[in-house]
Amino acid sequence: xxxxxxxxxxxxxxxxxxxxxxxxxxxxxxxxxxxxxxxxxxxxxxxxxxxxxxxxxxxxxxxxxxxxxxxxxxxxxxxxxxxxxxxxxxxxxxxxxxxxxxxxxxxxxxxxxxxxxxxxxxxxxxxxxxxxxxxxxxxxxxxxxxxxxxxxxxxxxxxxxxxxxxxxxxxxxxxxxxxxxxxxxxxxxxxxxxxxxxxxxxxxxxxxxxxxxxxxxxxxxxxxxxxxxxxxxxxxxxxxxxxxxxxxxxxxxxxxxxxxxxxxxxxxxxxxxxxxxxxxxxxxxxxxxxxxxxxxxxxxxxxxxxxxxxxxxxxxxxxxxxxxxxxxxxx
Ligand SMILES: Cc1cc2nc3c(=O)[nH]c(=O)nc-3n(C[C@H](O)[C@H](O)[C@H](O)COP(=O)(O)OP(=O)(O)OC[C@H]3O[C@@H](n4cnc5c(N)ncnc54)[C@H](O)[C@@H]3O)c2cc1C
Numbered sequence: 001x002x003x004x005x006x007x008x009x010x011x012x013x014x015x016x017x018x019x020x021x022x023x024x025x026x027x028x029x030x031x032x033x034x035x036x037x038x039x040x041x042x043x044x045x046x047x048x049x050x051x052x053x054x055x056x057x058x059x060x061x062x063x064x065x066x067x068x069x070x071x072x073x074x075x076x077x078x079x080x081x082x083x084x085x086x087x088x089x090x091x092x093x094x095x096x097x098x099x100x101x102x103x104x105x106x107x108x109x110x111x112x113x114x115x116x117x118x119x120x121x122x123x124x125x126x127x128x129x130x131x132x133x134x135x136x137x138x139x140x141x142x143x144x145x146x147x148x149x150x151x152x153x154x155x156x157x158x159x160x161x162x163x164x165x166x167x168x169x170x171x172x173x174x175x176x177x178x179x180x181x182x183x184x185x186x187x188x189x190x191x192x193x194x195x196x197x198x199x200x201x202x203x204x205x206x207x208x209x210x211x212x213x214x215x216x217x218x219x220x221x222x223x224x225x226x227x228x229x230x231x232x233x234x235x236x237x238x239x240x241x242x243x244x245x246x247x248x249x250x251x252x253x254x255x256x257x258x259x260x261x262x263x264x265x266x267x268x269x270x271x272x273x274x275x276x277x278x279x280x281x282x283x284x285x286x287x288x289x290x291x292x293x294x295x296x297x298x299x300x301x302x303x304x305x306x307x308x309x310x311x312x313x314x315x316x317x318x319x320x321x322x323x324x325x326x327x328x329x330x331x
């Protein structure tokens with residue numbers, strides 16, 4: 001049995017892939033190597049503003065950008081129509097997507113239209129026995145078991161559980177071929193229309209997707225300035241994350257802890273408040289992030305990782321920072 005291409009549906013923000021999409025690309029690349037197939041990344045909607053930055057150092061050989069004026073905003077109908085035409089034309093053997101809010105919305109319907117099998121919440125995909133189809137591993141029974149499913153019918157669809165695979169540093173990459181695919185869609189096909197878009201609460205966004213993060217450490221708890229940190233977060237529209245001691249004290253939830261046993265983040269700016277800069281915490285911050293640190297101890301290791309360091313007591317420094325930011329906002 002000859003296997004067709006491995007398609008990976010990938011989503012980006014202004015200039016980078018969503019973490020879940022990066023995981024999907026890397027899992028797709030692994031399966032493509034195993035099956036000696038081509039990995040093809042599929043994007044849809046508005047072309048990425050900075051494609052070069054997005055594609056840099058990813059194991060992608062080719063990318064198909066699905067473009068149409070009716071796809072510039074998301075609609076279930078538009079995405080289903082466009083991608084069903086793409087899949088019917090190219091007939092990949094496997095279509096992988098991270099289980100993001102967007103793909104959870106349209107992929108089950110796309111599979112229904114194509115009468116294609118779908119395995120959701122996968123953590124691993126491999127070539128099936130005797131090179132037939134694929135096998136998918138997913139947590140079941142409330143996470144107490146990992147269960148393996150086989151599927152011989154192709155194209156098969158798989159949705160990956162975000163965060164389950166982790167992002168590995170890319171080991172290889174080759175020149176990329178970029179193609180455009182223009183589907184046939186008419187305005188009557190789209191049965192819903194977008195009325196408005198309001199910004200979500202920055203406190204509740206996934207810290208892995210945030211461009212600015214406020215990191216709170218034990219120094220925040222000890223100096224009793226949590227509320228001032230919240231004011232700074234409101235002003236910068238940034239989520240608050242923290243170190244493990246803050247989890248232990250009940251100030252941040254588990255999914256807001258950064259570090260080796262927490263989440264890996266890659267904000268443009270990480271504001272580390274009252275954080276010593278322990279190895280296990282720093283491990284979770286992408287080295288490309290700019291760290292701004294405030295710490296009372298000038299010898300705190302966090303300063304060796306920081307682009308900007310302020311030595312001082314949070315109780316004095318934080319109100320001053322907030323004051324200046326408010327002034328900047330007013331002017
Ligand atoms: C196996 C293992 C895994 C771990 N995984 C993680 C992980 O994933 N994430 C994580 O975060 N930790 C993790 N830890 C814990 C980690 O080693 C550190 O203990 C932790 O990161 C320290 O947190 P902290 O910087 O908030 O506290 P501390 O190290 O106690 O630092 C507090 C800092 O606040 C400063 N400070 C105090 N008062 C003020 C003030 N008024 N103004 C300004 N600064 C002030 C102090 O000078 C100090 O530098 C792990 C540990 C182990 C053993």
